[in-house]
Amino acid sequence: MEDHPTILLIEDERQLRDNLQLLLQSAGYQVTTAANGVEGIQQLREQAFDLVLTDLVMPGMDGFKVMDYLRDHDPETVVVAITGYVSTESAIRALRKGAYDYLAKPLDVDLMYSVVARALEKVRLQKALQRSLAELQAREEQLLKAHMELEQRVEERTAALAHANAALLEQMAERQRMEDELLKARKIKSVGVLAAGIAHDFNNLLTGILGYVSLAKVVAQTNATVVAYLTAAEQACQRATALTQQLLTFAKGGAPVRHTVSIVELLQECVSFALRGANVRGDIQIVKDLWPVDVDAGQINQVIHNIVLNAMQAMPGGGAVQMRAENIVLAAGVPFPLPDGRYVKITVQDSGCGIPKEVLSNIFDPYFTTKSEGSGLGLATAYAIVIKH
Numbered sequence: 001m002e003d004h005p006t007i008l009l010i011e012d013e014r015q016l017r018d019n020l021q022l023l024l025q026s027a028g029y030q031v032t033t034a035a036n037g038v039e040g041i042q043q044l045r046e047q048a049f050d051l052v053l054t055d056l057v058m059p060g061m062d063g064f065k066v067m068d069y070l071r072d073h074d075p076e077t078v079v080v081a082i083t084g085y086v087s088t089e090s091a092i093r094a095l096r097k098g099a100y101d102y103l104a105k106p107l108d109v110d111l112m113y114s115v116v117a118r119a120l121e122k123v124r125l126q127k128a129l130q131r132s133l134a135e136l137q138a139r140e141e142q143l144l145k146a147h148m149e150l151e152q153r154v155e156e157r158t159a160a161l162a163h164a165n166a167a168l169l170e171q172m173a174e175r176q177r178m179e180d181e182l183l184k185a186r187k188i189k190s191v192g193v194l195a196a197g198i199a200h201d202f203n204n205l206l207t208g209i210l211g212y213v214s215l216a217k218v219v220a221q222t223n224a225t226v227v228a229y230l231t232a233a234e235q236a237c238q239r240a241t242a243l244t245q246q247l248l249t250f251a252k253g254g255a256p257v258r259h260t261v262s263i264v265e266l267l268q269e270c271v272s273f274a275l276r277g278a279n280v281r282g283d284i285q286i287v288k289d290l291w292p293v294d295v296d297a298g299q300i301n302q303v304i305h306n307i308v309l310n311a312m313q314a315m316p317g318g319g320a321v322q323m324r325a326e327n328i329v330l331a332a333g334v335p336f337p338l339p340d341g342r343y344v345k346i347t348v349q350d351s352g353c354g355i356p357k358e359v360l361s362n363i364f365d366p367y368f369t370t371k372s373e374g375s376g377l378g379l380a381t382a383y384a385i386v387i388k389h
């Protein structure tokens with residue numbers, strides 16, 4: 001509300017209208033007048049007023065109609081009704097329709113001033129309240145917006161952290177895998193050096209033992225029992241020699257002597273040799289245009305042989321060994337301790353019992369076996385050869 005509150009005065013009695021206008025203006029109000037309801041509504045359409053002072057009984061359109069109009073179009077406007085002195089009834093009706101107060105004719109000037117002042121105070125408070133409410137709502141909206149922004153930022157940050165965390169975990173797992181591989185390779189290498197020494201000395205000793213057993217057999221010719229015992233000792237020595245031989249293959253192996261060869265025939269021959277006489281079928285799939293490989297054919301033959309033999313031994317009831325050879329390109333950063341480049345990948349699969357999880361980390365260890373007749377050198381040898389390649 002401005003410094004000079006605006007009042008619309010609707011009164012059909014001209015004398016009263018002019019007097020009231022003068023009185024209200026002298027109190028500092030801006031007063032617009034209308035001679036009846038129709039004129040009053042016209043004024044209301046043109047501008048908003050802080051207060052409407054309206055006579056109730058007027059020819060044409062009365063004050064009640066003006067109040068109806070205000071209720072529909074501008075319900076906030078405060079109305080003070082002016083009633084004829086005999087009509088308490090119309091005063092009550094006006095109050096029921098929402099008038100703030102009423103003034104009875106003839107007007108008591110002091111009362112009029114005080115009612116108008118109170119009505120305008122109500123208008124002022126009403127407007128202040130509305131402003132506060134609007135401000136409150138704006139602040140609430142700002143707060144809500146800030147809250148939503150914050151939530152979104154928290155969500156984004158959480159997602160970024162989760163992402164970074166997953167990447168870190170993956171890197172750590174990758175590093176762990178590499179370290180495990182390295183450790184295994186070192187372990188096998190040192191066991192290899194030890195085994196080579198022992199096998200070499202053993203071989204010499206066995207040669208001596210075997211020589212003396214043969215001599216003793218010649219001397220004991222007539223004693224069949226002694227000859228039988230010596231023959232058994234001889235056979236045991238031969239088995240021991242075969243074992244040291246196997247140990248030497250694993251241990252010394254040596255640097256592979258590589259040639260560029262096609263591995264197709266090697267695979268076919270190796271599989272049919274390993275499976276000869278067994279009730280296990282070999283099923284080999286080789287892609288067309290398999291790349292030639294740069295390998296020590298003898299050593300790779302041994303690798304394949306050991307793996308196929310294991311597969312066969314895992315299927316005592318018979319079955320099939322599936323072998324697949326294909327070309328692959330390893331990009332940098334793959335989880336293998338291999339330089340990037342072109343490789344031939346060989347997959348061997350059997351339909352046997354499989355390798356239990358708890359055994360899996362040991363299968364490349366020298367002398368690890370779950371078989372009563374096994375020496376546990378098959379996969380250790382294969383591993384040593386592959387690593388040296």
Ligand SMILES: Nc1ncnc2c1ncn2[C@@H]1O[C@H](COP(=O)(O)OP(=O)(O)OP(=O)(O)O)[C@@H](O)[C@H]1O
Nearest residue numbers: 310311314354363369370374375376377378379380
């Ligand atoms: N195809 C397979 N199916 C199930 N278990 C296997 C398979 N290949 C290897 N294993 C497991 O890995 C162990 C080690 O294999 P490895 O070839 O080194 O030794 P071995 O076969 O026991 O003895 P060797 O090969 O010296 O005669 C086996 O004893 C077996 O438990």
Ligand SMILES: [Mg+2]
Nearest residue numbers: 306310378379
């Ligand atoms: Mg084996």
